[in-house]
Amino acid sequence: MIQLSNITCKAGNKILLQNINARFEPGKLHLVIGPNGAGKSTLLKIAGGQISPHAGTVLYETKRLETMSYQALARVRAALSQHMELSFPLKVWEVVMMGRYPHIHGNHVRKDIRYCHEAMQLFDLEELSERDYMSLSGGEKQRVHFARIMAQIWEPVPGSCRYLLLDEPLTFLDVHYQFQFMQLLKTLLQQQDLVIIGVVHDLNIAAKFADNILLLHHGKLVCSGTREAVLTSAHIREVYRLEPVIYETSDRYFLFF
Amino acid sequence: MQLNKQYRGVYPLLTGLLIITMILSACYGAIDISTAEIFHAFGKTVAGSGNLTLHERIFMEIRLPRTLFCLLAGAALAVGGVLLQALFRNPIVEPGLIGTSSGAAFGAALYFVLGSTLHFNTGEWTLPIAACTGAMLATFLVLGLSEKKQAGKTAIVTLLLMGIAINALFLSGTGFLSYIARDPQARSITFWNLGTLSGASWHAVIITSVVLVICFWRALSNARQLNLLILGEEEALLAGVSVQRLKREILIINVVMIAVVTAFTGVISFVGLVVPHFLRIWRGADNRYLIIGSALAGAVLLSLADIAARLLLRPAELPIGIVTSVAGVPVFIFLLRKKNYYF
Numbered sequence: 001m002i003q004l005s006n007i008t009c010k011a012g013n014k015i016l017l018q019n020i021n022a023r024f025e026p027g028k029l030h031l032v033i034g035p036n037g038a039g040k041s042t043l044l045k046i047a048g049g050q051i052s053p054h055a056g057t058v059l060y061e062t063k064r065l066e067t068m069s070y071q072a073l074a075r076v077r078a079a080l081s082q083h084m085e086l087s088f089p090l091k092v093w094e095v096v097m098m099g100r101y102p103h104i105h106g107n108h109v110r111k112d113i114r115y116c117h118e119a120m121q122l123f124d125l126e127e128l129s130e131r132d133y134m135s136l137s138g139g140e141k142q143r144v145h146f147a148r149i150m151a152q153i154w155e156p157v158p159g160s161c162r163y164l165l166l167d168e169p170l171t172f173l174d175v176h177y178q179f180q181f182m183q184l185l186k187t188l189l190q191q192q193d194l195v196i197i198g199v200v201h202d203l204n205i206a207a208k209f210a211d212n213i214l215l216l217h218h219g220k221l222v223c224s225g226t227r228e229a230v231l232t233s234a235h236i237r238e239v240y241r242l243e244p245v246i247y248e249t250s251d252r253y254f255l256f257f
Numbered sequence: 258m259q260l261n262k263q264y265r266g267v268y269p270l271l272t273g274l275l276i277i278t279m280i281l282s283a284c285y286g287a288i289d290i291s292t293a294e295i296f297h298a299f300g301k302t303v304a305g306s307g308n309l310t311l312h313e314r315i316f317m318e319i320r321l322p323r324t325l326f327c328l329l330a331g332a333a334l335a336v337g338g339v340l341l342q343a344l345f346r347n348p349i350v351e352p353g354l355i356g357t358s359s360g361a362a363f364g365a366a367l368y369f370v371l372g373s374t375l376h377f378n379t380g381e382w383t384l385p386i387a388a389c390t391g392a393m394l395a396t397f398l399v400l401g402l403s404e405k406k407q408a409g410k411t412a413i414v415t416l417l418l419m420g421i422a423i424n425a426l427f428l429s430g431t432g433f434l435s436y437i438a439r440d441p442q443a444r445s446i447t448f449w450n451l452g453t454l455s456g457a458s459w460h461a462v463i464i465t466s467v468v469l470v471i472c473f474w475r476a477l478s479n480a481r482q483l484n485l486l487i488l489g490e491e492e493a494l495l496a497g498v499s500v501q502r503l504k505r506e507i508l509i510i511n512v513v514m515i516a517v518v519t520a521f522t523g524v525i526s527f528v529g530l531v532v533p534h535f536l537r538i539w540r541g542a543d544n545r546y547l548i549i550g551s552a553l554a555g556a557v558l559l560s561l562a563d564i565a566a567r568l569l570l571r572p573a574e575l576p577i578g579i580v581t582s583v584a585g586v587p588v589f590i591f592l593l594r595k596k597n598y599y600f
Binding site for chain 2: 050
């Protein structure tokens with residue numbers, strides 16, 4: 001579980017996040033939504049320990065985030081960030097293997113190779129494994145990085161949850177891989193020690209897959225909970241300035257604009 | 258996907274080449290020395306008998322330290338290139354571009370001019386220290402001035418342009434010093450700027466190897482973290498690297514290494530660019546492989562350049578910096594024209 005308490009974050013005089021309280025339990029898919037500049041990425045970066053908040057605390061289970069070393073954190077928490085710059089000719093599997101670096105001293109061993117294989121299988125990368133990373137398309141590169149961060153937290157950690165933070169993971173993916181990826185996250189969540197927090201833009205994706213939706217606006221948490229509680233006409237109107245048509249059956253929930 | 262399959266066989270091959278170049282470098286020059294003479298020279302020196310022939314003395318006192326120093330210098334320059342390129346995540350950066358060489362040259366020029374004018378103690382360490390100080394000053398000026406105010410990130414274009422500016426400043430400083438210098442000093446400065454290994458001595462070999470052993474050790478122990486750094490600073494941080502510490506350490510290693518070598522050889526450019534690039538095309542871009550491979554290949558390449566420098570105008574010799582530049586510029590141009598490099 002990750003718990004954020006009274007998180008406030010500023011950039012200069014601008015308030016990016018104000019007094020956020022949230023709990024992210026394992027086994028559930030938590031998706032953060034909100035318009036541009038709402039503070040979604042900042043929230044994720046604070047949860048991942050990349051930025052420290054100006055006020056408030058981040059707890060990983062019972063441990064305060066700032067007491068954990070970068071290395072210790074990297075063994076339990078993997079995050080996908082938004083850029084994928086790399087101008088050196090590394091093989092795909094070499095990039096994926098980098099996910100194992102926080103766990104290995106010296107050279108990688110058979111176990112690490114197996115984890116990389118399994119992570120690459122998840123994202124259909126087996127055939128690309130010997131390809132030069134720089135020659136891949138945007139979506140393929142993104143899948144390589146998915147595999148890398150999955151390899152990073154592939155192995156269960158005794159006595160701790162594992163945490164996966166995804167900042168707009170669907171950006172470069174086609175519809176097929178978007179759905180496959182979201183399905184994959186749901187499957188992974190069956191392992192009860194996994195905490196997944198993602199930022200997405202597509203409200204229908206959030207409605208379809210999320211167990212818990214957090215709606216951010218102007219750095220404040222408007223509300224959180226199930227799709228029926230969060231994705232209401234009133235909220236969408238207030239936050240996105242759009243009038244949605246909501247189509248709801250017992251197992252489906254769609255928004256049209 | 259096998260354990261470093263793609264990098265297999267590199268080190269034995271390069272080591273073999275290294276041994277061959279070493280022998281060539283020991284044998285050929287203004288005066289050719291036969292292998293028999295080399296064995297005799299070693300034998301006599303080990304036995305401690307003082308009566309070496311002229312050729313044997315040339316070998317022991319000039320040729321051998323020069324050969325060894327050349328290997329060290331080539332290794333240092335190439336590894337320096339690898340480190341800087343990983344640090345800036347860009348394959349076209351090399352020590353000359355960010356002021357290290359021109360700063361070292363300026364420091365050395367100050368030493369040449371002031372050292373003899375003011376008659377202060379000019380022990381064996383003074384020149385390296387002067388060059389080192391100059392190199393650090395120039396490099397940190399370039400880095401400090403091109404750093405963006407908020408992020409602590411350095412945009413590569415700003416960095417290169419700042420490098421041009423600071424290089425120009427230090428080159429004009431060196432120019433001024435050679436202008437006011439007396440003739441022998443001015444010649445030392447000129448030679449220095451062209452790069453030459455003719456001044457290599459046993460002292461230089463010893464000082465440089467001590468520094469290099471430490472620097473290579475530090476570089477290698479950071480190699481894996483450098484791999485993560487080339488994915489991006491944020492990615493490296495997320496994978497558990499303390500990025501600020503890593504960047505600082507790599508910069509210091511790099512500046513010290515390049516400065517010490519440059520202090521004895523003068524400015525030798527393009528080795529740090531060509532060698533890592535060649536190794537990347539050949540096998541791959543893992544920094545662990547690149548550091549060791551570049552050390553070996555850099556040593557080979559600079560030795561070959563030095564042999565060429567000695568033989569082309571025999572019995573006179575060409576400054577080695579001219580040789581490496583003539584060979585390196587086409588590679589640099591080729592690199593720039595390939596579009597898939599990221600800025």
